[in-house]
Structure formats: structure tokens, C-alpha cells
Amino acid sequence: MKKFKLSTAIVAVAWATLSTLQVAQAGEINIIMEEVPDYDIVAKLTDQFTEQNPGITVNFDAMPFDAMRDKILTSSLAPSATYDVIIIDNPWTDEFARAGFLEPLESLISSQDGYAYDDFVPALADISKVDGSIYGVPYYNYALGLIVRQDIFDSKGIAIPKTIEDYMSVVKSLTNGDMYGAAMQPQKGYKIMEEWKNWLYANGGELFDDAGNVIINNQAAVDALNQYIETHGEAAPPNSANWGFDEALRSVSSGKSATMLSYNWMLPALNAKGGMSGDLAGNFTLHEVPGGKSVLGLWSWGITANSDNKDDAWTFISWISSPEVAKQRAIMGGAPVRNSVMNSSEVWEKGYGEAYYSALANILDGSAPLSSGNNAEELIEIVGTELSAAVTGQKSVKEALDAAANGVERAIK
Amino acid sequence: MHIKYKLILPLVFLLSGIMLYPLLFSVWLSLQDYRLTRINDVQFVGFENFGLIATDPSFLNAMGNTISFVVSAVIFELILGLSLALLIQKLVIFRGAVRSILLAPMFITPIAVGLMFRFLLNSEIGVIPFYLLKFGVSIDWFGPELALFSIVIIDVWQWTPFMLLMFLAGLEALPKTPFEAARVDGAGRWLTFCSITLPMLRPVIVVALIIRALDAFKVFEYVFAITRGGPGNSTETIMYYIYQTGFRFFRMGEAAAASILLIIFILVFVILLVNLSRPKVIK
Numbered sequence: 001m002k003k004f005k006l007s008t009a010i011v012a013v014a015w016a017t018l019s020t021l022q023v024a025q026a027g028e029i030n031i032i033m034e035e036v037p038d039y040d041i042v043a044k045l046t047d048q049f050t051e052q053n054p055g056i057t058v059n060f061d062a063m064p065f066d067a068m069r070d071k072i073l074t075s076s077l078a079p080s081a082t083y084d085v086i087i088i089d090n091p092w093t094d095e096f097a098r099a100g101f102l103e104p105l106e107s108l109i110s111s112q113d114g115y116a117y118d119d120f121v122p123a124l125a126d127i128s129k130v131d132g133s134i135y136g137v138p139y140y141n142y143a144l145g146l147i148v149r150q151d152i153f154d155s156k157g158i159a160i161p162k163t164i165e166d167y168m169s170v171v172k173s174l175t176n177g178d179m180y181g182a183a184m185q186p187q188k189g190y191k192i193m194e195e196w197k198n199w200l201y202a203n204g205g206e207l208f209d210d211a212g213n214v215i216i217n218n219q220a221a222v223d224a225l226n227q228y229i230e231t232h233g234e235a236a237p238p239n240s241a242n243w244g245f246d247e248a249l250r251s252v253s254s255g256k257s258a259t260m261l262s263y264n265w266m267l268p269a270l271n272a273k274g275g276m277s278g279d280l281a282g283n284f285t286l287h288e289v290p291g292g293k294s295v296l297g298l299w300s301w302g303i304t305a306n307s308d309n310k311d312d313a314w315t316f317i318s319w320i321s322s323p324e325v326a327k328q329r330a331i332m333g334g335a336p337v338r339n340s341v342m343n344s345s346e347v348w349e350k351g352y353g354e355a356y357y358s359a360l361a362n363i364l365d366g367s368a369p370l371s372s373g374n375n376a377e378e379l380i381e382i383v384g385t386e387l388s389a390a391v392t393g394q395k396s397v398k399e400a401l402d403a404a405a406n407g408v409e410r411a412i413k
Numbered sequence: 414m415h416i417k418y419k420l421i422l423p424l425v426f427l428l429s430g431i432m433l434y435p436l437l438f439s440v441w442l443s444l445q446d447y448r449l450t451r452i453n454d455v456q457f458v459g460f461e462n463f464g465l466i467a468t469d470p471s472f473l474n475a476m477g478n479t480i481s482f483v484v485s486a487v488i489f490e491l492i493l494g495l496s497l498a499l500l501i502q503k504l505v506i507f508r509g510a511v512r513s514i515l516l517a518p519m520f521i522t523p524i525a526v527g528l529m530f531r532f533l534l535n536s537e538i539g540v541i542p543f544y545l546l547k548f549g550v551s552i553d554w555f556g557p558e559l560a561l562f563s564i565v566i567i568d569v570w571q572w573t574p575f576m577l578l579m580f581l582a583g584l585e586a587l588p589k590t591p592f593e594a595a596r597v598d599g600a601g602r603w604l605t606f607c608s609i610t611l612p613m614l615r616p617v618i619v620v621a622l623i624i625r626a627l628d629a630f631k632v633f634e635y636v637f638a639i640t641r642g643g644p645g646n647s648t649e650t651i652m653y654y655i656y657q658t659g660f661r662f663f664r665m666g667e668a669a670a671a672s673i674l675l676i677i678f679i680l681v682f683v684i685l686l687v688n689l690s691r692p693k694v695i696k
Contacts, residue, residue, distance in 0.1 A: 188643025
């Protein structure tokens with residue numbers, strides 16, 4: 001009897017564990033989300049969706065970024081999807097679409113009354129288009145902007161730098177004693193690639209030319225990396241060669257650094273009264289990155305091709321990304337992706353003011369994705385590793401960029 | 414079939430299921446162009462993946478980093494563990510309490526240890542750099558020169574207690590007679606240690622070295638939690654390389670080939686270590 005009870009208990013525990021991974025039933029959708037502030041806003045708004053659509057149950061599975069890619073992959077390889085709705089980071093779009101993991105959305109979009117697809121910022125909407133099909137609709141942007149301590153700039157009579165050379169000169173002049181001009185993020189991989197690519201754009205460079213040739217080691221890239229290393233050496237805090245987002249943000253919010261290139265939506269967080277910046281709140285402003293072309297990041301909503309509940313999934317996506325709900329999301333602090341939201345006087349008034357949304361619109365207007373194509377995730381890691389090696393002096397600039405070019409060519413074979 | 418073979422059959426089936434099948438599947442994978450995003454287009458490529466891996470500078474660098482890490486960490490742990498074991502063996506009071514406290518790091522999950530040290534040693538928010546700076550000492554623990562060494566220190570902090578435990582058990586099991594005879598003959602402490610303690614403890618040392626070295630080859634959590642292999646690729650270890658290739662870039666064929674090469678390397682390493690440690694037979 002004891003043995004029977006034990007085996008029953010084991011089976012019950014195993015079933016309970018497995019049931020958390022079950023596919024959604026009819027009228028139920030599972031959504032994988034990243035644990036970020038925008039998720040909290042979506043989760044709050046979803047109460048309204050459930051009221052309006054009592055026949056659809058929405059289950060969120062929120063997790064850290066690192067866990068998402070594997071989970072989406074395993075769900076997509078299964079006969080039936082664990083996740084009906086996924087959010088897609090922009091480097092994953094081509095890879096997932098070409099692997100057949102994503103459902104094309106154009107027919108659903110065109111048949112949705114009042115959806116106003118053309119209202120999405122074109123640079124954002126275009127990221128989800130692969131070989132002429134639309135595989136996602138924008139959720140939130142993470143375009144990079146220049147965040148500065150306006151009080152310091154005003155007191156010293158310094159104008160906001162428009163070129164990368166101006167920026168280098170300004171941050172060097174602001175470096176004095178315990179105060180540093182730029183909190184930089186040269187951490188290996190994604191972070192340094194995301195930051196340095198703004199410098200690459202400012203020098204007219206890119207990863208590939210129009211014919212698809214790798215040009216990551218051309219003169220523009222060499223100049224950009226030399227400038228980046230010079231600035232890091234002369235204007236960034238010491239011992240910051242391995243800094244990522246958290247360290248740079250801390251340096252700026254604690255008043256040790258005067259500028260940083262970071263996600264545009266960090267501005268409201270930095271200026272929040274009683275928030276991370278303490279008495280410095282209200283002193284930060286957002287501008288276009290020097291050079292005018294910034295790195296664009298985007299999370300999109302997508303439906304998995306093996307989902308059994310595609311109609312319900314689209315009902316949710318079309319609702320959460322509709323013009324009306326997008327406006328509510330922006331007012332609650334979400335990063336906007338629609339032109340109508342950024343131009344709305346109601347959003348200016350109830351959100352973070354006209355200056356922020358105008359600056360954001362300018363940033364998005366001249367931005368380009370960090371990387372695209374079938375191996376974007378791998379390319380970012382390869383180039384980001386070599387950039388870090390150059391910044392820390394393990395390789396010369398030319399050696400690092402040549403190694404990056406070789407690595408990229410090897411990866412795309 | 415003889416009853417003795419029948420009795421071991423369940424174990425054979427179990428081991429085949431959980432060890433042999435995954436190993437054979439890995440060997441099969443290593444011979445295919447197998448990508449998780451192109452699962453319907455798997456192609457046999459023979460030994461091409463092994464060629465790609467063996468000529469990949471990142472793989473060779475990761476292998477070099479891993480060997481440096483294993484050698485440094487295990488030697489530090491051996492010396493520290495043995496020293497602490499000898500000291501604790503002589504301890505008369507609070508022996509149990511001291512032993513319990515010293516063993517504590519071993520019971521923390523390595524990913525938590527990694528996160529803990531990431532914050533303790535972080536140049537912007539870390540407690541240790543903060544206090545060192547008060548004495549005018551500025552050290553970039555995760556800079557290119559020190560990052561791998563910092564990972565070694567973290568491993569030493571966590572796993573020296575394992576060595577301590579092994580050596581303490583070994584020392585307590587040694588017979589007393591040879592030590593008494595040495596004392597009667599007037600041998601000093603150092604001579605006794607070199608001529609009696611070490612030779613008699615050799616089997617325990619070899620087992621401890623093999624277990625720790627095998628475990629150290631698997632170092633992943635500290636790298637994942639702290640440096641992600643950086644700066645550059647100065648802390649990229651073989652396990653992190655395999656993880657990236659397989660689970661971030663979805664190149665399962667190449668990841669399997671790297672794993673097979675690692676298994677072969679470890680096998681040779683263990684055989685050499687065991688052979689070197691065999692006591693010489695005096696004829």
C-alpha cells in the first residue's frame with residue numbers, strides 16, 4: 001500500500017510539473033514575455049481584454065531574457081505550440097521566420113477594421129518583414145538615444161553634440177576628477193555591439209554593403225573603433241572595460257557620469273521623483289545620438305505557426321497593439337511604436353511631456369536595426385567579442401576587425 | 414543466461430538509456446549539419462564539423478582558457494585543502510564547528526556563487542573594490558588581465574572545502590604506527606610529512622584531483638553569471654563555447670563535435686593522471 005501511495009505521489013508530481021508546460025486549450029492562449037516594466041503594463045491592461053473577451057483566457061509566462069530563446073525554440077519544434085503568442089527580439093526575426101516558426105500576419109492585419117497598420121513607425125514595422133511577408137507587429141522599441149545631464153551642460157554652456165567628433169570633445173572636457181564624461185558599455189557581445197554601432201553609423205559604416213559583402217573591417221569601421229577606444233580611455237570611468245547596462249546606468253544616476261548612450265525609455269526612469277537618481281531627478285534630457293543615425297531595437301508580437309489557437313492569439317495581439325490601447329500603454333509608461341501615440345497631446349500631457357516624444361520621434365526617424373538576417377544573433381556575438389578584445393587591448397583595432405570579418409563570413413556560409 | 418547476468422540486466426538497460434544512447438546520439442549529431450532552425454534539412458557531413466571546430470580560433474582559445482583554469486584552480490585547491498586539513502586535524506577545540514563553517518561554500522549552488530561575486534567584485538557597485546579604493550587600491554577584477562584569475566579565485570573559494578573534506582577523511586584514516594615510529598627515530602615534522610603522510614595519502618590525493626579536475630572542466634556558471642566569456646574572449650571556457658554554439662547559435666552538429674573532442678581530451682587526461690599516480694613497484 002505504501003509503495004502504491006509513493007508511486008501515485010510521484011506520478012501526481014510529474015503530472016503537475018508537465019501540466020505547466022501543456023499546450024493551451026481552446027479559448028486559452030499562452031504568451032511568453034520578458035520580465036521588463038513594459039510587461040507589467042501589458043499584464044495590467046490585459047484585465048480590460050479579459051473583460052471584453054470573456055471567452056479567451058490569457059496566460060503569461062514572464063521570464064528573464066536569457067531563458068526566452070530556448071523556450072521559444074522548443075515550443076516551436078513541438079507538434080503543438082506551448083506558446084501561441086511570442087514576443088520576438090529583432091535579431092531573431094529572420095531566423096525564426098525562415099525556420100517556419102512564425103505565422104504570416106498580413107491577411108489578418110488587412111482584415112482587421114480600424115487597426116491602422118500604417119500608423120506604426122515604418123522603421124519599426126519593416127523589421128518584422130521577411131521576404132515580403134509580415135511576421136510580427138511592433139510591441140515596444142528600444143532605440144538608443146543620447147541621455148545627458150542637462151544641468152551640467154547648461155551650467156557650462158555646452159551645446160548638445162551633433163557629430164561624433166563633437167561628442168568626443170564634449171565628454172573629454174566634462175571628465176574631471178571623479179566626474180566622467182561618458183558612462184560606456186563595452187561589455188563583450190551584445191552591449192558593445194549595440195553601443196559601438198552608433199559610432200559605426202556616424203562614420204558611414206555598416207556590417208554588409210548593398211551586395212552582401214562583409215565590410216566590418218573597412219576604414220569606416222577602423223575609424224569608429226579607434227574613436228570608441230579613445231573616448232573610453234579618456235572620458236569613461238576607470239575599470240569599466242566590462243561594464244554593461246546596469247553599471248553604466250548606475251554611474252549616470254549616481255552623478256558620476258554626465259552622458260550615456262542608452263534606451264530612450266530610460267529617460268522617464270532617470271527623471272522619476274523618488275527614483276534611482278535621487279536629487280538628480282529632472283536633470284536628464286534625451287537627444288538623437290551624435291551622427292544622427294541610431295541603433296534600433298524592437299520587440300514584436302508574433303503568432304507561432306504551430307499554435308492551435310491562432311484566431312484567439314490574433315484577437316489579443318490586435319487588441320493590445322491597437323491605436324487606442326497603444327495610447328493607454330504609452331501613458332502608463334510603455335515605449336511607443338505608433339506615430340499617432342507620439343503625436344498625441346493627451347499622451348504628452350499624461351505621459352512624459354512633448355520634448356521626450358519629439359526626441360523619440362526624431363531618433364526613430366533616422367534609426368536602423370542592430371543586425372538582421374538569418375544569423376543576426378551569432379553575428380552580434382562574434383563582432384561584439386572582437387570589439388571587446390580591441391577595447392581591452394588584447395588585439396589591435398585592425399586585428400580585431402579582421403577577426404570579426406572572418407568570423408562573420410564563417411558564420412554566414 | 415546465468416543468474417548473475419540477469420541480475421545486472423536492469424542496470425545495463427538503465428545505463429544504456431541514460432548514458433549510452435545520449436553519447437551515441439551525440440556522435441551521430443557530430444557527423445551531421447544539424448541546426449535547430451533547419452531541422453528538416455539535416456545533412457550528413459562526415460568529419461567536417463570536427464575540422465571546423467579544430468580550426469576555429471575561439472575553440473582553441475576556449476580550450477586554452479579551460480586548461481589554464483583547471484590547472485590553476487585545482488593546484489590552489491590542493492595546496493589550500495591539504496594545509497587546512499593538516500591544521501584542523503591538530504585542532505583540539507571547536508573542531509566540528511570550524512569544519513562545518515569551512516564546508517559551507519560547497520553547499521551553495523554555483524550560479525548563486527557567480528552572481529554573489531559579480532556584485533561583490535563589481536567595480537561600480539561592489540563592496541570589495543569600494544573598500545580597497547579607500548586604501549588607494551584600484552583593481553579591475555574583471556578586466557582582461559585578472560578576469561580569468563578572478564574566476565579561479567571564486568572556484569577556489571567554493572571548492573577548497575571539498576579537498577579539505579577528502580584530505581581530512583584520508584588523514585584520519587591513516588594508521589598511527591608509522592608516525593610513532595618516525596617520532597621515536599627522531600624524524601622532524603617536514604620529513605614525516607614528506608616521507609610518510611604524503612605517500613600514504615597519495616590514493617586520496619589522486620582521487621580528489623581527478624574528481625576536482627573533472628568538475629573544473631565543466632566550469633560554466635561563473636562565466637555565464639559574471640563575464641559571459643569576456644573581456645574579449647579571455648574567460649571563454651569550453652563549456653561556455655559549447656553552450657553558445659549549440660543553444661544560442663543552434664549549431665548542434667558543431668556543438669556535438671566540440672563535446673566529443675572534449676570527451677577524448679578528458680579521457681586522455683584521466684588515463685595519464687591515473688598512470689602517473691601509480692606507486693612505483695620496487696623490485
